[in-house]
Amino acid sequence: MTASNSNQEVYTGWAGRYLNYEYPNFPNGYPNASMKDPLAIQIGSTASLTTQGPSVNLAMSITSATSFYQLINGTSDPVPATKAGKELSYVRNVAKQTQQYASTIIAAAAKVQPAEQGVYPTNNSLADQLKIVARLVKGGLKTRVYMVSFGGFDTHSLQTTVADTTVGSHAVLLGRVSDAIKAFQDDLKKLEIEDRVVGMTFSEFGRRIKSNASTGTDHGAASPLFVFGKPVQGGVLGDNPTIPTVASVNDNVPMQYDFRSVYATLLEKWFCIPKATVQNLFPQNINGTLQDLPLVKNGICTNATPNLSGNTLISNYPNPFSSSTKIQFTTEGGHTLIQIIDSTGKLILNLFEKDFPVGIQSTQTVTFEASHLASGVYYARLQNGATQQVRAMMKLPSK
Numbered sequence: 001m002t003a004s005n006s007n008q009e010v011y012t013g014w015a016g017r018y019l020n021y022e023y024p025n026f027p028n029g030y031p032n033a034s035m036k037d038p039l040a041i042q043i044g045s046t047a048s049l050t051t052q053g054p055s056v057n058l059a060m061s062i063t064s065a066t067s068f069y070q071l072i073n074g075t076s077d078p079v080p081a082t083k084a085g086k087e088l089s090y091v092r093n094v095a096k097q098t099q100q101y102a103s104t105i106i107a108a109a110a111k112v113q114p115a116e117q118g119v120y121p122t123n124n125s126l127a128d129q130l131k132i133v134a135r136l137v138k139g140g141l142k143t144r145v146y147m148v149s150f151g152g153f154d155t156h157s158l159q160t161t162v163a164d165t166t167v168g169s170h171a172v173l174l175g176r177v178s179d180a181i182k183a184f185q186d187d188l189k190k191l192e193i194e195d196r197v198v199g200m201t202f203s204e205f206g207r208r209i210k211s212n213a214s215t216g217t218d219h220g221a222a223s224p225l226f227v228f229g230k231p232v233q234g235g236v237l238g239d240n241p242t243i244p245t246v247a248s249v250n251d252n253v254p255m256q257y258d259f260r261s262v263y264a265t266l267l268e269k270w271f272c273i274p275k276a277t278v279q280n281l282f283p284q285n286i287n288g289t290l291q292d293l294p295l296v297k298n299g300i301c302t303n304a305t306p307n308l309s310g311n312t313l314i315s316n317y318p319n320p321f322s323s324s325t326k327i328q329f330t331t332e333g334g335h336t337l338i339q340i341i342d343s344t345g346k347l348i349l350n351l352f353e354k355d356f357p358v359g360i361q362s363t364q365t366v367t368f369e370a371s372h373l374a375s376g377v378y379y380a381r382l383q384n385g386a387t388q389q390v391r392a393m394m395k396l397p398s399k
Contacts, residue, residue: 001049001204003260004283013050014263015040015145017281018271020053022144027056031100037108038101040145041136043068043129048147059147060101065128071102072109108139118187120180126150127180134184138191144271150177153203157214168215177201181228188230198229198270198296202259206345209247221252221345225262231270233297242392244343244377252345254379254390261291268292272301289337292386313389314338314382316368320394323371327351327391329382333358337383338366341390343376351380371398 003014012020019039020026026039040051040059051059062068070076079085112135120127129148136143152173160168181199188194206223224238241253260282267273267281269292279290314329329338338352352366368380373395380391 002283003263003286005286008283008285010283011052012054013048013052014260014281015147016049016051016053016058018267018273019051019058019144021273021277021281023058026053026058031104035142037104037141038143040147041133041141041143042147043132044147044149050147051145059145060105062132065125065132068105068109068132072106104141105136108136108141111139112191116191118183118190120183120187121176124176124180126177127183130180130184131187134187134191134193137188137197138193150180154205155207155216156212156218157216159207159211159216162215181226185228185230194230198227198231198266200228200262200266201226206252208249209243209251209253210249212249218249222255225259227262227266227295231297231300233294237293237295238388239390241390242379244392246377247343251343251377254341254345254381256381256388256390257291257293258286258289258383260286260289261293262295264290265293265295269296269301289383291383291388294386313384313387314380314391316380316391316393320396321370322396323398324367324369325393326365326367327380328363328365329384330361330363331356331384332387333360333362334385335383336364337381339381339383340368341379341381342373343378348373348378368393370395 001013002008002010004010023030023035023039030039031037038060041062042048042051042059043062043065045063047057047059047061051057062071079089116138117131117135120131126148129150133146133148136146150173152169155170155173158168159170160166184199185194188197202225203223206220207217208220209217211217222241238256241256243253244251264278264282267278268275273281282290311330314327316325316327318325327338329336333356335355336353337350340348340351342348351368352364356362370378375395375397378393378395380393382389382391
């Protein structure tokens with residue numbers, strides 16, 4: 001949510017810093033003639049750190065889908081006929097009166113009748129939230145960021161069934177995500193606004209390689225994410241990870257792309273923020289790791305599209321090795337980074353980092369000295385512009 005490194009303490013969110021750049025000094029002077037609508041809308045019980053700005057959270061929070069319909073219909077849950085109920089009714093009324101964007105939300109929702117929208121799955125809280133987003137976008141809100149949430153993926157146990165690993169709680173959850181996004185995209189198309197929306201999933205944790213004794217998996221270091229919508233350049237970005245045959249319940253797949261690069265690419269290629277400004281929206285000491293990724297189709301902000309190579313760009317010899325190994329890599333020029341990651345997914349060090357003349361291919365060699373490290377699987381990660389590759393290396397006990 002903050003887009004910080006693990007050793008940094010940052011108290012603002014990456015989307016909050018972006019919104020603060022677009023709309024400085026919020027909430028002072030807002031709403032105004034040029035921006036009458038909420039800067040961001042979050043549907044959930046608590047305000048997210050993702051949209052936290054330097055002084056305030058820049059998102060309007062709607063507690064739930066039920067709260068949304070109560071807002072636009074002027075209704076509320078009944079209160080008990082007690083003194084506490086009277087006080088609760090009073091607090092609710094004050095909150096309604098002080099919500100400066102309530103009228104714009106109600107007006108936008110009124111422009112789209114429920115019958116105009118597509119069919120969404122029932123008993124699916126994510127679908128309920130996305131249906132609201134589609135309605136408000138079609139209703140004409142200028143809101144830049146919408147945030148919805150869907151939980152239950154903390155599957156330390158019963159992630160699958162013992163008899164069949166393709167079914168179970170994890171498969172049910174992913175099925176609901178798939179159904180909700182499919183309905184959302186169909187609705188955007190029906191409402192003729194699919195050109196205006198890009199969706200992205202993100203999670204606070206991944207899962208590990210090997211299941212535990214409870215038919216689940218514990219928190220992991222890396223995970224996939226989905227970027228979806230008509231403006232998105234489709235396809236799979238990244239390679240199938242190398243899975244060690246001796247993986248334990250403590251082992252993770254190494255990350256291939258830094259998740260901050262996804263954020264940075266969308267800020268530059270979808271929200272059309274200048275690259276130099278995007279760099280400044282992230283905490284210090286990570287700018288060198290931000291990549292331009294081919295996530296958004298050409299023509300929205302720029303005609304430039306990164307060209308990813310399918311060749312083997314990084315290798316090492318010897319492999320396995322006992323004390324050190326030479327890592328050979330090919331760079332197309334520009335910023336080039338070699339990182340070493342251990343089997344738990346932890347970044348050990350940036351082994352090599354240099355800017356080469358742009359557009360000039362060269363092959364380089366660097367030595368990884370590992371005599372002080374424990375034996376096991378390590379990963380060498382090459383990052384060069386939009387290109388990345390990961391190489392698995394096996395370290396044997398030092399002689």
